[in-house]
Amino acid sequence: MSSEPLNPVIHAPARLRIVATLATLPDGDELSFTRLQDILDLTPGNLITHLRKLEDAGYVSTEKTGNGTAGKTTVALTGEGRKALDDYTRALRGLLDGL
Amino acid sequence: MNTEPDTNTSATTGDDGELDPAKAAAILTQATRQAQREFDPTPPWKLVAMAFVALLAFGAIWLSVRGQHPYTGPSAWALVITYALVAVLIAVSVSTTKRATAGVTGPSVRQRRTLIAAIVVVYIAVYVFMGALKYLGVSHAIVYGVYPAVGPLIIVGGAMAGVAAAKENWLDLGTALAVVSAGAICAYAGPVGVWLAVGISLFVIVSARAAVLAWRRRA
Numbered sequence: 001m002s003s004e005p006l007n008p009v010i011h012a013p014a015r016l017r018i019v020a021t022l023a024t025l026p027d028g029d030e031l032s033f034t035r036l037q038d039i040l041d042l043t044p045g046n047l048i049t050h051l052r053k054l055e056d057a058g059y060v061s062t063e064k065t066g067n068g069t070a071g072k073t074t075v076a077l078t079g080e081g082r083k084a085l086d087d088y089t090r091a092l093r094g095l096l097d098g099l
Numbered sequence: 100m101n102t103e104p105d106t107n108t109s110a111t112t113g114d115d116g117e118l119d120p121a122k123a124a125a126i127l128t129q130a131t132r133q134a135q136r137e138f139d140p141t142p143p144w145k146l147v148a149m150a151f152v153a154l155l156a157f158g159a160i161w162l163s164v165r166g167q168h169p170y171t172g173p174s175a176w177a178l179v180i181t182y183a184l185v186a187v188l189i190a191v192s193v194s195t196t197k198r199a200t201a202g203v204t205g206p207s208v209r210q211r212r213t214l215i216a217a218i219v220v221v222y223i224a225v226y227v228f229m230g231a232l233k234y235l236g237v238s239h240a241i242v243y244g245v246y247p248a249v250g251p252l253i254i255v256g257g258a259m260a261g262v263a264a265a266k267e268n269w270l271d272l273g274t275a276l277a278v279v280s281a282g283a284i285c286a287y288a289g290p291v292g293v294w295l296a297v298g299i300s301l302f303v304i305v306s307a308r309a310a311v312l313a314w315r316r317r318a
Contacts, residue, residue, distance in 0.1 A: 011118055013126055020130035024138060026207040035202025039137055074204060089127065095120045 006095070009057045010088045014042060014050045019059065019085050022077035030063070030074035051075060059084050132316060138203065140196040140211075143316075146309035150302045152188050156181040157248070157298025161291070164244070170290045172243025214262060221258050225250050244290025248297045252282030270311060277304045 010019055017040050025031060037047050054060040059081030064073045077085075136142065163177035164170065173181075200208055229250070233242045256278035263271035281300035288296040 006120070006123070011123060013118060013123075016123060016126050017130040020127050021134040024131060024134035025203065026205070029203055029205030029207050032202030032204075038202075039134065076205075092120055092124055092127070096124060 006091050007084055007088045009053060009059065010084060012050070014040070014046065015054055018047075018050055018054065019077065019081060022060065022075065023082060023085050025077070027079075027082070028076070030076040033062075033073040033075060036075055054081065057081075057084070135316060138199050140192075140199040142195070143309040143313040145191065145195055146305050146312065148191065149188060150305035150309065152184045153301035153305065154298045156184045157294045157301070160248075161294035161298065164291050164294060167291065170238075170240045170244055172239055173294075218255060218258065221255055222251060225254050240290035245286050245293050248293040249282040249286045252278050252285075252297065252301075256282060270308070274304060274308050277307075 010016055018036070021036065021039055022031060033044075033047070037044060040047065042050075051060060051062060055062060059078060060075055061078050062073055062075050064071060066072055159177045159180045160173045163174040164172065200211075226247075229242060229246055232246060256275050260272055260275035260279060263269075263275050278301070281297070281304060285293050285296035285300055
């Protein structure tokens with residue numbers, strides 16, 4: 001049984017879904033904010049809040065291009081974020097195997 | 100990690116409260132599967148459609164050349180059916196790919212576009228070479244029979260195998276090598292039988308790939 005604690009930054013439903021969704025994209029790919037919002041069915045404010053927490057931890061990077069209505073924000077999982085999800089998944093498996 | 104309760108409610112509410120590990124595992128599985136479905140430009144259902152298109156198109160050509168003595172090549176009606184089926188398939192493919200890659204940018208999108216462009220060029224080269232064969236006086240059985248049936252499989256399949264090997268994508272490599280092998284073996288069926296043999300081979304290979312992909316998603 002693993003005694004590894006679950007990473008609190010990822011261990012929240014919305015953030016877990018954000019990280020899992022971005023992790024299915026190939027390394028280096030980015031996803032538009034609107035598509036991510038569409039897939040996760042989150043409000044823009046809710047998504048921004050969770051993305052900020054993930055960004056503060058270095059797990060996602062966001063990039064804004066253009067201004068006004070033509071502006072576009074893209075989100076990508078960083079290498080650190082990918083590793084954090086791997087570690088989280090391993091810790092989760094350890095916990096579930098121990099139950 | 101295979102149970103899938105409805106996680107939408109909890110996922111859209113506030114979030115920093117207690118989260119049961121079993122529920123977290125279910126959310127992780129569900130989110131991953133949903134994302135894989137969303138971003139997949141060639142889902143299993145599309146592959147099954149492609150398998151049937153191959154069977155119908157090559158089957159139609161086989162019906163049109165069956166009993167030809169001497170062999171003259173596919174009739175116009177069979178080619179119209181084939182081109183119509185291929186056109187529908189291309190339209191569906193463009194639509195699903197657009198939907199799957201909407202909002203996605205980065206290296207994989209650029210690589211896909213480059214790969215499609217390269218395959219189109221290779222495909223055109225296959226048919227330019229067919230013109231050369233005709234020009235050089237090669238028999239109809241080869242120019243309008245064996246070569247157009249198996250040439251694209253061996254040449255385009257070989258190119259795809261190289262790309263898959265470089266990426267260490269074993270499913271793609273297995274599929275491409277199966278297509279190349281099928282092309283080489285089907286050539287022995289002769290100018291008439293080759294059409295049916297290729298149709299059946301592609302149907303089996305593409306259906307098998309769809310089954311593997313569907314199974315992987317459920318695993």
